[in-house]
Amino acid sequence: MQVYGVNELRKMFLEFFESKGHLKLNSFSLVPHNDNSLLLINSGMAPLKPYFTGQEIPPRNRVTTCQKCIRTGDIENVGKTARHGTFFEMLGNFSFGDYFKHEAIAWSWEFLTEVVGLDPNRLYPSVYENDDEAFEIWNKEIGIAPENIFRFGKKDNFWEHGAGPCGPCSEIYYDRGEKYGCGEPGCTVGCECDRYIEVWNNVFTQFNGDGNGNYTELENKNIDTGMGLERLATVVQDVTSIFDVDTMKAIRDKVCELAHTEYQVDTKKDVSIRKITDHIRSVTFMASDGVIPSNEGRGYVFRRLLRGAARHGRLLGIEGNFMAELAKVVIRESKDGYPELEEKKEYIIKLLNIEEDKFNKTIDQGLNILAEMEKELEKSNKKILAGEDVFKLYDTYGFPIDLTKEILEEKGSTVDEKGFREAMEVQRVTARSARGTTLLCYQRWTSCGFRYYNDQRC
Numbered sequence: 290m291q292v293y294g295v296n297e298l299r300k301m302f303l304e305f306f307e308s309k310g311h312l313k314l315n316s317f318s319l320v321p322h323n324d325n326s327l328l329l330i331n332s333g334m335a336p337l338k339p340y341f342t343g344q345e346i347p348p349r350n351r352v353t354t355c356q357k358c359i360r361t362g363d364i365e366n367v368g369k370t371a372r373h374g375t376f377f378e379m380l381g382n383f384s385f386g387d388y389f390k391h392e393a394i395a396w397s398w399e400f401l402t403e404v405v406g407l408d409p410n411r412l413y414p415s416v417y418e419n420d421d422e423a424f425e426i427w428n429k430e431i432g433i434a435p436e437n438i439f440r441f442g443k444k445d446n447f448w449e450h451g452a453g454p455c456g457p458c459s460e461i462y463y464d465r466g467e468k469y470g471c472g473e474p475g476c477t478v479g480c481e482c483d484r485y486i487e488v489w490n491n492v493f494t495q496f497n498g499d500g501n502g503n504y505t506e507l508e509n510k511n512i513d514t515g516m517g518l519e520r521l522a523t524v525v526q527d528v529t530s531i532f533d534v535d536t537m538k539a540i541r542d543k544v545c546e547l548a549h550t551e552y553q554v555d556t557k558k559d560v561s562i563r564k565i566t567d568h569i570r571s572v573t574f575m576a577s578d579g580v581i582p583s584n585e586g587r588g589y590v591f592r593r594l595l596r597g598a599a600r601h602g603r604l605l606g607i608e609g610n611f612m613a614e615l616a617k618v619v620i621r622e623s624k625d626g627y628p629e630l631e632e633k634k635e636y637i638i639k640l641l642n643i644e645e646d647k648f649n650k651t652i653d654q655g656l657n658i659l660a661e662m663e664k665e666l667e668k669s670n671k672k673i674l675a676g677e678d679v680f681k682l683y684d685t686y687g688f689p690i691d692l693t694k695e696i697l698e699e700k701g702s703t704v705d706e707k708g709f710r711e712a713m714e715v716q717r718v719t720a721r722s723a724r725g726t727t728l729l730c731y732q733r734w735t736s737c738g739f740r741y742y743n744d745q746r747c
């Protein structure tokens with residue numbers, strides 16, 4: 290099989306679907322537009338929701354994109370396993386009331402087997418348990434033997450993410466061979482090990498879900514497909530994980546260079562290397578889309594990822610700021626698909642440096658204090674760090690609660706989240722009442738005809 294780079298695969302996919310009458314659109318911003326149900330865009334279809342529901346008219350009823358996505362649901366596993374990540378690119382072809390199952394299935398097969406050149410004997414489709422129509426298409430039109438088509442339930446073969454368009458799906462798995470398998474007798478498509486991995490998801494979008502399990506049939510049947518670009522590259526390049534594909538390896542290598550270490554020498558270090566490699570991609574792309582670190586919403590995700598990476602840099606022995614150096618590699622590797630990265634390079638680097646500087650001022654002290662707190666916990670045989678302590682780390686040393694949690698969980702402890710929220714509330718109320726006093730004071734004096742700000746006449 291010919292080996293292609295991530296940038297080549299992206300181009301091949303988009304050109305293939307352009308040749309099938311699709312309009313190629315640039316990736317939408319990671320920041321959702323007019324959609325409060327999502328903090329960050331998490332799939333190729335998310336920014337296209339209004340076209341699926343019929344709220345807006347699409348520029349064409351066939352569209353193809355490569356969408357930047359961030360999913361933080363599994364953030365604590367990132368780095369620990371080689372398959373989790375927060376940032377990824379999703380390739381997709383979409384039909385808004387135009388073609389449906391027949392074409393979507395045929396084209397996914399054509400792209401994988403004829404354009405990319407994957408061995409058809411290693412590909413296995415799955416369908417939703419009662420989707421006989423999709424089963425028949427795979428069997429009769431594509432020629433897959435019935436025993437090689439898998440039927441799965443809602444958990445695996447029904448796609449929905451929050452409220453919005455959703456429906457049954459048909460996925461395509463690739464058998465990477467025994468070397469990636471668990472070796473268990475029952476190991477087959479659907480096994481949790483790394484042998485059979487899902488590369489393509491054809492969603493037959495025919496419902497609109499309200500997020501609470503209620504579905505209404507959409508007037509037009511749509512197609513929403515998604516294929517993780519890094520995942521596809523893993524298969525095509527026959528490498529162990531997404532952290533080994535060309536564009537990610539370039540970042541990983543830079544992390545190792547800065548830390549004067551090598552990958553796959555020390556499993557603990559590998560976790561840090563992978564976490565940094567993943568997180569720097571997320572924050573670089575978030576910065577280019579205008580997300581600014583803060584203590585809430587998207588800004589919190591940004592801060593938590595950047596500070597998490599900074600802490601893992603410390604674990605690897607990297608001193609001082611290093612995120613900007615890594616961001617330059619991300620930009621170099623991805624500017625082909627995302628020219629905005631190059632255009633905003635200076636700004637991105639500045640933003641990362643400011644946030645890193647801020648954290649660098651307190652990180653060492655914070656880590657020392659946390660280490661003391663951990664010792665105290667151990668001494669008293671406790672496993673949960675008190676909310677007040679977690680709050681102190683947050684308020685004084687800039688440790689997002691999830692970062693403290695992650696650090697503690699590495700040693701089998703955790704944080705008192707409720708206690709943390711209470712401590713936060715106490716501070717909020719105190720701050721509010723302090724502001725109230727100032728206001729009262731100001732009003733009292735103005736009623737006497739003078740303008741005062743606190744005790745100063747102005």
Ligand code: SER
Pocket residue numbers: 331332333334381448490491492513514515516
């Ligand atoms: N929405 C589906 C997914 O994210 C297919 O694009 O997998």
